[in-house]
Amino acid sequence: MTTDLLWPRYAAPTDVTAIEAVPLRDRGLPESTYALLTRAARMWPDRLALTVLPDAARWREPLQRSFSELLDDVHRYANLLHRLGVRRHDPVALMAPNCAELIPATLAAQLAGIAAPINAAQSQQHIAELLRRSGARVLVAAGPELAADTWEVAHEIAVSGGADAVLVLRPTGAAGVPADLPEVDGVRIGYFGALSADIDSSGFAGDPPRGFDMAALFHTGGTTGVPKLAAHTHDNEVANAWMLAANSLWDQDSVVLAALPLFHVNALMVTLLAPLFKGQGVVWAGPLGYRDPVLLSEFWKIVEHYRIASMSAVPTVYAALAERPVDADISSLRFAMVGASPLPTAVVEKFREHTSVPLLEGYGLTEATCASVRSFTDAPRPGAVGLRMPYQQVKVVRVREDGSWEDLPTGTTGVLAISGPTVFAGYAVAHDEHGHVLDGMGKLVDGWLDTGDLARVDSDGFIYLVGRAKDVIIRGGHNIDPAVIEDALLAHPQVTAVSAVGRPDAHAGEVPVAYVTVAADAGITEEELHAWAGERVPERAAAPRTVTILHALPVTAVGKPYKLALRADATRRELEQALATIAGVDSIHASVADGSILATVEIDGSAGEPAVKAILDRYAINWKVMVRK
Structure with a gap:
């Protein structure tokens, strides 16, 4: 594997065609995320891989691990999972805020079996259903010191028989003897670090994964109220990590800031796997990440202290940072990546004016692993989210009534479709003794992924998003399924119909709002329905900002909701x-x-x-x- 093959020039739009002159299979990419990690530990054993802050207020007191130490941790954790019976097709659920133990635990889950990260902010009913669909019987979860609410949910899962083992995580840098954990009949419960402390770290006791093996199950917004589980293979993740790492703005000395939660593909791909390719150090913020007001107030000092070169966040973070005085030397910060929700022009201009740091916009979705499109700081294209990444293809189609596709000409608006090595294997709809049952659920057609987003592609290949064919609401990068709002309001005895949509918001990109019709003799008010929804929608971020009563909800010519x-x-x-x-x-x-x-x-x-x-x-x-x- 030569450096030239692995790292072609990727700094301008015209580089994409030159890169694709070499088939991806000839570039010598590692076979799995584990092979990617072992390569990094072999090439840079003593280089700093992780700098994990216990929380934003103690940013000067990090826990640090080299690449070889990170590999040791992953071996210990994976061997413990192997002892607990986890094999290649077995998922390991992970439910915790970011901490030093969660990072190797995620990689270990992909080594021993399949990682299945879960957002603990979801309702307990949704979490239980995700566990059922994934088939996970081992749960890695935050303990009472790290996140008390999450621990309560994990404990209830154990009590209800939803797990055979619960491996508990402690806060970053935790000292002293931890609290005793309650016993649950038939369930192995213990602290992950303590249980794995004496386990061999020199290698993995099981069979290492191969490229076609499943690496992760990431939940994503669905149409049924419960998020769907998108299946990623090791090939998917390694290919997309390489596409991100190939960016010529990144070099081995680029320190990356990570502050998005690891249950999100952006955190895994952009700030964990991609940096492994070039041996880049990553500074992980505390468990609250960008939601910690202390992190934002200390942000520029953290950038200066750790010489941060790049970061990844959603537009709301950059809008907030543009209001913070730059009270440190941030000359190390070369560019900042942004995606996951609509990017207002004012945010781009204000952030760059305030910091002199360009925003590198991108576009992607969980079903295409993470990133499919990127922009170029030296070749701006106003209004476009960027150009397709190497080895990924895009086209715009019209979806006919019978479900068939019609390719549309350049410049025409239609549904954006993507193909290539990052397109997912399907949704995990069930788990049996043979592994996972995968279903494209109408999103996959002859290797092409229906993104659900409306777009046009210009003659140079730049992509302009113009709306969404799908209903999902994106609030500050968080996907909200409108069905959870609609189900909550339909439960009211006087509500006859509901449609939840996204309303533009200057801070969050968009926020959910609901429109309803009510029975003819109903005496209910919009304020009462708003309170009803707030009490019943399973997560606070999804609660509608307003509820508006209409005489009738709009429909299409064939009677479908419009x-x-x-x-x-x-x-x-x-x-x-x-x-x-x-x-x-x-x-x-x-x-x-x-x-x-x-x-x-x-x-x-x-x-x-x-x-x-x-x-x-x-x-x-x-x-x-x-x-x-």
């Missing part, structure tokens, strides 16, 4: 509030144009035009201003 019309109405209502104090605003309209929402603001005279445009730039929406002279 959510685009509701999204247009939500956009109009939001902009009416945002522009209420601007003199001269005559009217605000939001219409459906080519599958996306277009907001039109009419103003009398040009005096108020700069103020109107400044406010509209805060939103990731299509808009135009018409000035009446």
